[in-house]
Amino acid sequence: MDWTLFFVATTFALYIGIAIWARAGSTNDFYVAGHDVHPVVNGMATAADWMSAASFLSMAGLIAFMGYGGSVYLMGWTGGYVLLAVLLAPFLREFGKFTVPDFVGDRYYSTAARLIAVLCALFVSFTYIAGQMKGVGVAFSGFLGVEFNVGIGIGMVIVFFYAVLGGMKGVTYTQVAQYCVLIFAYTVPAIFMSIIITDNPVPQLGFIGNMAGEDISMLDKLNKTVTDLGFLEYTQTDKSMFDMFAITGALMFGTAGLPHVIIRFFTVKSAKAARISAGWALVFIALLYTAAPAVGSFARINFIDTVNEATYIQDGEDYATRAAEIKADGGKPIPEWYGYWEKTSLIGFEDKNGDGKVQFRGPNPPDGNENEVIPFSADIHVLANPQIANLPCWVIGLVVAGGLAAALSTAAGLLMVISSAVSHDLCKRTFFKDMDDKTELLVARGAAAGAVLAAGLLGVFASQLGFVAQVVAFAFGLAAASLFPIIFLGIFWKRMNKEGAIASMLFGLISTFAYIYYFKFVDTDPTNWFLGVSPEGIGFVFMWFSISIGIIVAMLTPAPPQSIQDLVEDIRVPGTRVSHGAADAEMPPA
């Protein structure tokens, strides 16, 4: 555990150091880091902003467990960047303001539209941040023996430092540091495991290579191993094709519509820089996302190898002597980490056939043995990974520091959305229009501090309810169905007006919320799903309705004023931005 403490303490000291160095002096610094972040630096910050505790801690485990079905996360969470790069980011940067509600409110010349966008942004960001704070709590309590709530408290203090002091400027540079920590922490165990299993140091190549010292490909071997135990083949899925399609779509369009991702592209100098920056962001993200399926499949092989048919050792017994006895009898002792992780209830053992050995089985085991690994959480594949693969002690410490970096960097990005929604969109742009820059900066810091507190409480609260994984579907579904359509139409269709935008956002918000709520909490029977689409994928379906409704309503109501149409033409062409009438009267573009 000493290594863990070392890595966590060192990285935290680094983040605080950066926070003190990168203080914000104006609202321009605080909201958009002065519009002058280098595209590559912003790409790195975006990657950390984007890759959350879920990407770092849960995704490979989910893929390990779901096999081909896990591809929805891989394609969905990377493909969204293509949409961002070609449909949104450069144009929003050319528009040249601070927040997503800024664009919605000014482009649709409407306070109501601005307020609905604020609501969407707040809702999406709060559901998302609860998961991050929970991740921080889990990392602290699972690895450092700190109590869950205290862990969240420590996380809050760290984020408080750089989000409140530095705003977007502080967040940007800490995110860069956090990206370096998290990608290193992810890659090192991946390389170790790839060498052990496939003899190839590049995980992406080991993934398509042969098992070390055998003449069978890693994936064939894995398919055979899992089907022998009664699981579905690794390269297959039991999801319907349409549902795969819809979930991938909801994640892609949701990614493109997430406010905390979009605002990162406001920090660069120009539309051109925003495009390049999106490319770099995806490069940095792809380093982790192409390694994740390799890590997932290696972890699945390792877990089955070490656990299945191993002789169990009770908690009270002396592990070393008992393990030696079992080995002497020609048996396989259960690895020591098993008992350690049993305490977290992520895994367990019920000896159903009374033979003292752990039988790990799927739903249709050919040998008729029942599964005895109960409970079983897919998260174990990543969390216990370094131990399963017998990696050196310091690697575990590195993974903890990486998980914390992933959670804190995403939390900070979300905090910026929440605080700017309050201080900028609600106060400055709606209720107190004559507030000066200094006061707004003060309010922004206050709002950031309040948001840190609220996020911490939400993390504590969410862990008690245990529904974080469920509500993440909300964030993507809502972003896809309510924010993406109106931003997209606002750029690509000049005729889109205020009435259409309001109708479209309201439809997306209400329908998606109702559907997810109903099928997650009221009626959990999948056979009742609309068109067979799961709550995770419904945002994609409702997005098309939302776009259609927006267009129909806009056609039935008057066209937007000429100044707005000029504005739309203006933001389509980089480097020509001038002020256009009422839309830019209150806040000139920069």
Add this chain to the structure above:
Amino acid sequence: MSDETQKTNAKAYWKATIRLTVSLLIIWFAVSYGAGILFREFLDQFSIGGAPLGFWFAQQGAIYVFVALIFYYCWAMARLERKFGVEG
């Protein structure tokens, strides 16, 4: 440059941008939804290294193509901007 030519240039530039965007999105769709989901079973009869091709597209290939698409977009847009005299 007069205001009039600037306006026509902007119009032509936007038209070319849309054409480029649509072609890139067709590729974007083809490698993910197409190769990774709709035609996966057909593609799985081929393999790349030890992985079925459709499965590989869904877990690796699509991501590589996405990266290439964005950088190509940056390059092609810079070319369009030069061609139509729009500053980047």
